[in-house]
Amino acid sequence: MNNMTVSVSPHIKDKTNTTAIMRDVLIALCPALIASAVIFGARALLVTAVCVAFAVGSEWVFEKTVKKPSTIGDLSAAVTGVLLAFNLPVGIPLWQAAFGSIVAIVVVKQLFGGIGQNFANPAITARIVMLLAFSGTMTAWVTPQIPEVLSNLFGLSAADASSGAADAMSSATPLVLLKNGETESLPAVVNMLLGYRGGCLGETSAVALIIGGVYLLVRRVISWHTPVAFVGTVFLLTLLLGKQPDYQVLSGGLLLGAVFMATDYSTTPSTNWGRVIFGIGCGLVTVLIRVWGNYPEGVSFSILLMNILTPYISRLTRAKPLGGVKA
């Protein structure tokens, strides 16, 4: 009787915990993972497996080395691994994928203090590092062929079904086509929605990504503010600039970034207004890079740039305490 627990209130808690949240994110990534395997073949799964293995493994090794309790159980390293894989072309050499995963976990996440402490999104930063280090393999795109069953189902013409490119291998992504003004070679919108277009392995299937996003919204893991502000800004700006807003929204890593990367907790604002500003900022930078920059794609750079501004956005959008008087 004398060893009763005495602790500070509250004495009950809801059921959420970090692991459950990360598990939800992994579940939300599943539709896109399945789509990537169907579209790009089994190698998509292999690349993802390598990234997850090296992300989780390097977190474990790092934490053992610096004698910190292991956090691989919270599944956040696994999420980073999947997200990084989704940002790579399917043909990426496996050692490069492994290298990227180690960069993401050790350099971007753990050296800054581990989960919750990193200021930049690990998967995005690692992707940018890889883009600079392995620019050849990182831009070797594969344009997948839409299966006949699907093309017949949606009544696509033969030209559409070939995704606009005569050569199915290593062709330009829709963004490159948009940038070069070769709009007549763009794949049909159905292809874009399903994911039969050139690009990174997890970013192409808009339908799968939206299903994942809806799941996260329903489970209240993310709020709608960032994705809506991000995608909405890109749509409106490209509409004003006459740059085919429908293709802009469905191309590149926009949906993957808006749903899964720009909603990362530690690297984005924690207030709703902050999330709106973050999303608008990301959209703005993305369009600037896509339309006037040297790179065809700007989603990664935009998110990284806004990551850096996050502490300031959070501070500026903090709600006024109820009844608070300025000191």
Next chain:
Amino acid sequence: MLKKSLHGVRVPHRKNTSEDKPRRINTPAVVNIPMSMHIGAPAKPVVKVGDDVKVGQLIAEADGFVSSPIYSGVSGKVKRIGDMLVSSGGRVPAVTIETDGKQEMLEGIGPPKVSSLQELLEAVRSSGVVGLGGAGFPTAVKLSVKDLSMIDEVIINGAECEPYITSDTRTMIDDADLVWEGIELLQKYLRVKRVIIGIEDNKPRCIANFRSMCKPGCGVEVKALPANYPQGGEKVLIFNTIGRIVPEGKLPIDVGAVVVNCTTLAAVAKYIKTGIPLYEKCVTVDGSAVRNPQNVIAPIGTPLKDIFEFCGGFKSDPQKVLYGGPMMGIAVPDLEQPVLKNTNAILAFDAKDAKLPQETSCIKCGRCIAHCPLNLAPADIETAFRLKDAETLGRLKVNLCMECGCCAYVCPANRNLVQVNKLAKVMLRDYQSAQRAAEEMLKKSRDAKKEGSK
């Protein structure tokens, strides 16, 4: 821009005992009555060891304006007057009475004469009633308003937003007449134009009960509030009923509101009607370790173990026992702790429910910020506290925190945010007083220099 309602959390209700009429417990063998069951100076004992006391007898008188007298709920002999360890960790003087089991009432108890505001306040002071919703602030002090025209509204707090607790619910069902008489007293002597009874909508019976009592033009309205914790927090209730914000460092009366808990008001009305002061309490007994959860009436000072025994003992070893609800309740170190004036529930939890969750790193998800009813940023407060940055704590207004526990309830990393906020408040207070002292010294030395230069 006025927001419709404040943030908060949906906590489980677990109002298992709301349909049970409270039962009076068997008279305990011994009661321990601490002299400090209210905010303010401890009461001064007026009995001596060896004195015979009866039910309703004054055993300690108020020591100053912000204090409250204490009455015995049992008949018997005073055994000991001395310090006892209380749940706050401190030692306070207490009167121990050995009961004789006869429960003889003191003779000559009768209603006090009340015909003016002054007499009403005097009666409230003598009744020994303090804020029974939990705070324990002497009710007479709360009602001592300098200028009656300051009061626009009186809000009767029947929210009872904590899980498990149903003692206020029972007051609103069993003693609705007393609550109503209390309202009429306030209307008559404090000249209150508008009275609002705020009740969470998970208590439809109480809402219907009071609605049926409201006659057109009676100046009383019943407001059904969404069952959203912490609906019964004073500032939250004021905002959600009359839409006003109590500014930092001010009291509800500064925005024209007085909030009185329904059980407190019933206790006041009972004293003025019958002269019976506050010496016993209706207490909800519940929790996973309790065999027969129910509401009981127990004399103040009854050791918790006697109450649990009356409720059939424990199903399993109690690992954590609380005064009050699970969101804001205080864990007690042992079962010798007594029922206090402001004890509205005692909960006992088994080992499974008492298990402390493992704290992990903050993932900056912002849930604590999104759920804080006062728009504070607990995650940022924690960071500032760890950095010992008192200046930032002041900017973040940690001093406003009412420790309702919403932040810690929703935290996926199980951070002990309430504990940090409590400590951060102390850090901020120390910093501010040190700064004031430094400023004063600076001023003094400047003045001294001025004198010198003359």
